[in-house]
Ligand code: HEM
Ligand code: SF4
């Protein structure tokens with residue numbers, strides 16, 4: 385539900401301005417992968433706060449459990465074992481979930497007015513009561529995040545605990561993380577904190593350590609500190625330069641106004657053709673020929 | 677309109693029924709599809725009981741239209757094969773649009789424009805049905821890679837807009853050419869209409885008589 389303290393920057397399928405007289409502080413969650421131990425306390429906290437109980441699945445031979453994001457699991461830890469340097473095994477554990485893009489592909493694609501809201505603090509939130517279940521948000525998202533529930537055919541994903549943030553609390557996962565791998569605050573402060581962490585990692589031999597705040601989607605409000613920022617793909621396929629697909633931009637961009645205009649033109653053209661050229665009637669000669 | 681026992685039969689009752697099923701399904705598809713197309717058209721979803729119902733119903737109506745169009749295709753495809761005379765007709769289409777049909781080549785049951793429209797609609801419906809299946813999230817999208825779903829979304833929207841334009845032209849042509857609508861309502865046209873607009877067809881079915 386929209387909170388008054390969270391003013392709106394963008395609203396799906398809406399062409400007029402949304403309530404936006406107040407400018408709220410841009411926030412971000414910073415996930416430091418080098419500090420994550422894969423305990424999944426954040427997954428549990430997410431279930432707890434949002435009151436979600438996913439189906440208990442089956443072990444598929446890896447630590448990932450559940451194996452993928454679902455309508456009831458808005459965050460999952462993805463474990464990957466890599467050898468960036470031969471002989472040196474690294475266990476990279478990424479907390480996956482919505483990135484809260486500054487330029488959200490889900491919101492761009494959504495056809496239902498108000499089903500997706502971007503608050504001025506940067507949080508992208510789904511308002512399921514307006515969702516029609518078309519799945520366009522999945523088509524638009526560069527991170528493969530939204531999931532449609534089999535129960536109610538509505539789309540769900542991480543809310544960045546907009547309900548907690550709206551009243552001055554940090555997200556539940558941040559509150560819970562025992563190692564301090566997840567922090568939350570003003571985006572500016574989080575970038576600053578990340579710089580310190582990156583410098584520390586570089587000093588420890590991770591020459592390519594860096595902050596993941598992809599500019600292709602205008603930056604994100606969930607950011608990662610990566611040991612290998614040059615190869616985000618190592619982290620269970622985190623995209624290197626994510627951006628809204630050009631196909632989606634075309635589909636939701638010029639195609640709509642252009643073709644709507646064409647439809648209008650053909651309809652009006654037909655009307656004006658009629659009133660300028662008149663009807664196409666049987667000629668008098670032929671008409672007479674058949675009258676006896 | 678005077679109805680006359682000498683009127684010519686242009687469409688049988690099953691042909692007309694088939695056409696109307698396709699036509700009604702098309703109107704429902706255009707209204708529900710446009711609701712997702714642009715926020716300006718979202719209120720059209722109210723005709724279907726809201727956005728969720730529009731989303732649920734649209735693809736099923738699509739299946740009805742696609743299947744009934746296949747039936748129509750088999751009824752009419754032979755009559756729509758394009759001949760050299762049709763090509764000449766299409767070359768002179770500007771004169772026709774201008775309201776002057778004196779130099780138009782004699783048309784058979786369908787003129788070049790109608791035949792071209794037929795084949796364009798065949799392409800549109802094939803593309804819409806295939807892309808529509810790919811973006812049908814409830815049942816089929818999971819079977820396709822994301823790149824294909826994105827391409828199909830773009831395709832479906834563009835082809836749908838194109839087909840709506842074609843149908844506006846189709847309906848307008850029927851209104852513009854007086855005495856045509858009754859062919860699809862009652863199945864008959866007057867002899868004079870046939871001689872004026874489809875003289876080759878007129879000669880063929882009357883044996884050149886009046
Ligand atoms: C032939 C079978 C068809 C199928 C299976 C189909 C299926 C779909 C599906 C699944 C959607 C997404 C919304 C939803 O989930 O309901 C959609 C959207 C749409 N359909 Fe269809 N459809 C078909 C035919 C048509 C036709 C003939 C038209 C033309 C009038 C049309 C116009 C549209 C439009 C304008 C959209 C919105 C596209 C957008 O959001 O950009 N569809 N269709
Ligand atoms: S499934 Fe819901 S949230 Fe996603 S695009 Fe469709 S209406 Fe919007």
Ligand code: SF4
Pocket residue numbers: 481482483484485487488489490491508524525526527528529530541
């Ligand atoms: S990650 Fe996907 S779901 Fe989250 S804001 Fe970005 S586009 Fe939307």
